[in-house]
Amino acid sequence: MEFNILSHFKGLEEMPTDPLKADEIGTSLFLTGNMGPRISEKIDEKAKAAGMSRRNFIKSSLGFSAAMLAANEVTGMKFFEVGTAEAADIDAKKEAIKLAQASNNFIVDVHTHVCTRPGHYQLGVNTSERGMWFVQLLDDLGKAFGMVNGTRDMNVENYGKMILKESDTTVGVFNPFGFREDYGGQDMIPIEYQVGVRNNWPDNTIMLAGGLTPNQGVGATLDRLRQYVDDYKISGLKLYTFDSTPQKGWWFDDEKRAYPIWEECRKLGVKNIGCHKGIPFGQFYARYAHVEDFDATADDFLDLNFIAFHSAWPYHNELAALKGFKPQRKNLYCEIGSTFAATVTSRPLECAHVIGTLLRDLGPDYVLWGTDSLLWGNPQWQIEAFRNFQIPDELVEGHGYPKITPEIRRKVFGENAARLWNIDKRRAMTAKAELMATAHA
Numbered sequence: 001m002e003f004n005i006l007s008h009f010k011g012l013e014e015m016p017t018d019p020l021k022a023d024e025i026g027t028s029l030f031l032t033g034n035m036g037p038r039i040s041e042k043i044d045e046k047a048k049a050a051g052m053s054r055r056n057f058i059k060s061s062l063g064f065s066a067a068m069l070a071a072n073e074v075t076g077m078k079f080f081e082v083g084t085a086e087a088a089d090i091d092a093k094k095e096a097i098k099l100a101q102a103s104n105n106f107i108v109d110v111h112t113h114v115c116t117r118p119g120h121y122q123l124g125v126n127t128s129e130r131g132m133w134f135v136q137l138l139d140d141l142g143k144a145f146g147m148v149n150g151t152r153d154m155n156v157e158n159y160g161k162m163i164l165k166e167s168d169t170t171v172g173v174f175n176p177f178g179f180r181e182d183y184g185g186q187d188m189i190p191i192e193y194q195v196g197v198r199n200n201w202p203d204n205t206i207m208l209a210g211g212l213t214p215n216q217g218v219g220a221t222l223d224r225l226r227q228y229v230d231d232y233k234i235s236g237l238k239l240y241t242f243d244s245t246p247q248k249g250w251w252f253d254d255e256k257r258a259y260p261i262w263e264e265c266r267k268l269g270v271k272n273i274g275c276h277k278g279i280p281f282g283q284f285y286a287r288y289a290h291v292e293d294f295d296a297t298a299d300d301f302l303d304l305n306f307i308a309f310h311s312a313w314p315y316h317n318e319l320a321a322l323k324g325f326k327p328q329r330k331n332l333y334c335e336i337g338s339t340f341a342a343t344v345t346s347r348p349l350e351c352a353h354v355i356g357t358l359l360r361d362l363g364p365d366y367v368l369w370g371t372d373s374l375l376w377g378n379p380q381w382q383i384e385a386f387r388n389f390q391i392p393d394e395l396v397e398g399h400g401y402p403k404i405t406p407e408i409r410r411k412v413f414g415e416n417a418a419r420l421w422n423i424d425k426r427r428a429m430t431a432k433a434e435l436m437a438t439a440h441a
């Protein structure tokens with residue numbers, strides 16, 4: 001995620017949270033979002049019903065179920081399939097978690113980040129003002145979610161601790177931040193540093209490379225790409241089409257600047273190509289966050305897969321049209337990192353429209369789970385929210401969205417990504433079980 005959520009969730013930074021307790025993070029987002037005051041009243045009632053103080057209730061896992069129920073009550077629509085007992089009784093809650101895990105426990109988080117590098121970021125030394133603005137934004141987020149040192153805590157070690165050990169995530173796909181124009185000529189997260197994630201947890205992580213900026217020269221860009229493959233055995237790309245060069249950005253369907261990259265990908269066997277779309281943050285231009293450049297590219301490179309990260313939200317309708325009107329397309333995917341997180345607790349109606357549109361038009365086989373963690377803290381609250389999330393009947397009838405069935409949930413959570421990246425599911429699950437055993441030893 002790359003926009004300032006602290007301006008969307010009022011007072012979030014004042015709510016003390018334990019970075020390992022994801023429920024508390026989820027509840028704090030419900031309480032500080034758009035419906036915060038009304039949800040807060042309902043939480044009081046539910047704490048009383050559970051016989052707990054408000055403070056302890058919010059800190060417990062019951063609080064998160066209560067917040068989801070409260071959102072149903074406030075909106076008058078059923079966005080969350082949560083039973084009343086799950087907000088009142090810890091055994092009922094544990095039972096519900098067990099049932100959910102039995103139904104979907106293979107989770108590939110396609111959108112995860114570490115947010116620091118050796119030497120970190122120093123204004124005027126290795127970081128421009130614009131680069132510092134982004135570091136500050138990430139810092140504030142980390143602190144709001146209980147990581148006291150902000151980005152410095154969003155490091156390789158905590159990646160393992162929070163995403164792989166403390167959440168149900170089976171495989172994390174980690175994404176780069178390039179932007180080297182703003183970070184002293186070195187990628188914000190250099191590949192030499194982020195490769196540490198894969199080296200530590202080889203069966204539970206997948207590494208994407210990025211930082212390709214064809215406006216700095218197509219030849220140099222292709223050299224970088226070859227180096228990623230030769231030296232780091234990357235599993236795909238996650239790119240940004242906005243940049244800090246004088247041109248400000250580029251398009252995937254630019255035959256001079258971009259097509260040579262895709263041709264090289266083809267030769268090198270790099271099949272999965274993602275791009276930040278939507279969320280036109282900071283000083284970048286929104287025009288490069290639109291997704292229509294995927295149209296010609298997807299047709300011209302049928303053997304490559306193109307993944308719109310963030311599902312191009314708030315331009316997700318544009319993305320959906322690229323498949324809705326061209327159902328023959330088989331190489332267009334979307335990922336819901338930050339889009340789901342930013343909407344599910346404060347604007348569930350918008351969340352249901354986005355997810356519904358993607359499932360209806362791109363199809364359940366093409367929607368990928370992602371959380372943009374560690375930017376939203378420990379991702380477990382998002383996993384729990386999606387396990388409970390449903391598209392209300394009114395929207396199914398009125399818009400033709402599908403209901404989220406257990407099968408669709410499994411596809412989105414992991415099966416689709418497993419197909420894309422050829423993940424050995426059994427091996428990943430075994431490695432995950434070993435990780436969990438050491439986490440709780």
Ligand SMILES: [Zn+2]
Binds near residue numbers: 001111175337
């Ligand atoms: Zn991201």
